[in-house]
Amino acid sequence: MVTIYDIAEATGYSAxxxxxALNGLGSLSEKTRQKILDKATELGYEPNITARTLTTKKSNLIGVIYDDTGMNKGFSHPLFSPIxxxxxxKVEAAGYDIIFLSRHFNMSYFSHANFRCIDGMIIINPATNNPADFDDFIKAKLPRVSTNSIFKDICTVITENEQGGFTAGEYFIKHxxxxxxxxxxxxxxxxxxxxxxxxxxxTALKLHNLFDEELYEVCSSWDKQSAYEAFGRLIKRRKDITAVFTTSDQLAFGVYDYAHDHNxxxxxxxxxxxxxxxFASEYVGLTTFIQNSTEIGNIAAQMMLDQIDGKTVPETIRCKAELIERRSVKTIKGFRLF
Known part of the structure; x- marks a missing residue:
């Protein structure tokens, strides 16, 4: 195995x-650094990650918390996967690798993070419904960023959800x-x-004196079967509803399934x-919101790199969602759009 001492001997530089040069540290000239890197490649040098971590106290690993909590979408989720x-x-371009953190083998997320000696962590979607599971992360000085859940003292990059909900309400009212x-x-x-x-x-409905608390139903999970059941409870209780806004497209598909089965x-x-x-929304003609997942992922990565560099980052950054108009909203007969 080629060591740094072999490269030192071949180049004439000290170990x-x-x-x-190999770790991207120090104030070496670009010419010197490149000469050393070229010789390392020529000799077939492969870095000893464990040794480097012990020496630099850096693993160049970013931990990722991404679990499927009842959504049954895995890595095909329309928001989380692009994020x-x-x-x-972006982090790979900066010299970091990612590693998934899990809660298996009787390890908490935090224990797994310590075991892997990660330099930072992104929370995309955790497999827990208990915020207390993240108390250790909140207290730690580890660079952290979240893209779906808001935790105190953890930088969060998230969609402008309230604005999206307001826009949905206004859209129905305008129709x-x-x-x-x-x-x-x-x-x-x-x-x-x-x-x-x-x-x-x-907020949108209250502005027009249309808010009715009875027209609210909560699903037991994020999947369409839960929405199928929730919509069934709702429609049996209130047969006068003409429109429904759902938290996600998967829940909307549950409404579609119930509608199909009940004419x-x-x-x-x-x-x-x-x-x-x-992915299926376009094919069924569902009017929906698209979240700017690429922007969220890019900003989250920059916030991570800034924290690793010791910079202060905002607590929350919001990205706009865009309404995609398709065929699932009817204009009430005799109503004139304003």
Whole structure:
């Protein structure tokens, strides 16, 4: 195995100088650094990550928390997957690798992070409904960023959910709807999206004196079967609703399934708006919101790199979601758009 001492002998530089060049440290000239890197490649040098970590106290690893909590989407989630891709591209360009953190083998996320000696951590989607599981991360000085859940003292890059909810409410109202329902994903204390979208939606309806608390239903999970059941409870309780806004497209698909099974037409009988622009949304004609996942991932990566460099970062950064108009919202007959 080629060592830094072999490279030092071949180039005429000292071992500490070679180490600085290989680890991107020190104030070496570009010519010197490149000469050492070229010789390392020529000799077939492969870095000893464990030794480098012990020496520099850096692993060049960013931990990723990304679990599927009942969504049954895995790495195909329309928001989380692109966030991960853009985040990975940016941190890899800066010289970091990513490693997934799990809660398996009786290890907490925090224990796994310590075991891997990570330099930073991104929370994309955790497999827990208990915010206390992150108390250790909140107290630690480890660079951290979140892209779906809001934690005190952890930089969060997230969608403007309230604005999205407000826009959905206004959109229905502008199309003449007055009995407008909201089907929420679980309010579990981790993801803020269900509550924030509802708050924006509620604000829009209250401005027009149309808010009715009875037209609110919460799903037991994030999957479409839970939404199927929630919409069933809602429609049996209030047969006068003409429109429904759902926390996510998966929940909207549950509404579609129930409508199909009970001869309810979309949008003729019920208008629907979702959130996420899932892959199937275009094919069913669902009006929905697309979140700027690439921007979220890029900003999250920059916030991570800034923290690693010792810079102060904002506590929360919001990115706008865009309404995609398709065929799932009907204009009430006799109503004139304003």
């Amino acid at each position: 500490p100088t070679v180490s600085k 991960l891709t853009s985040f990975r591209d 003449g709807h007055k009995k407008i329902a909201y089907i929420s994903a679980p309010v579990d204390g981790i993801s803020s999206a269900p509550t924030e979208r509802y708050e924006g939606f509620k 309810i037409r979309i949008p003729e009988d019920i208008s629907v708006i979702g959130f996420d622009d899932d």
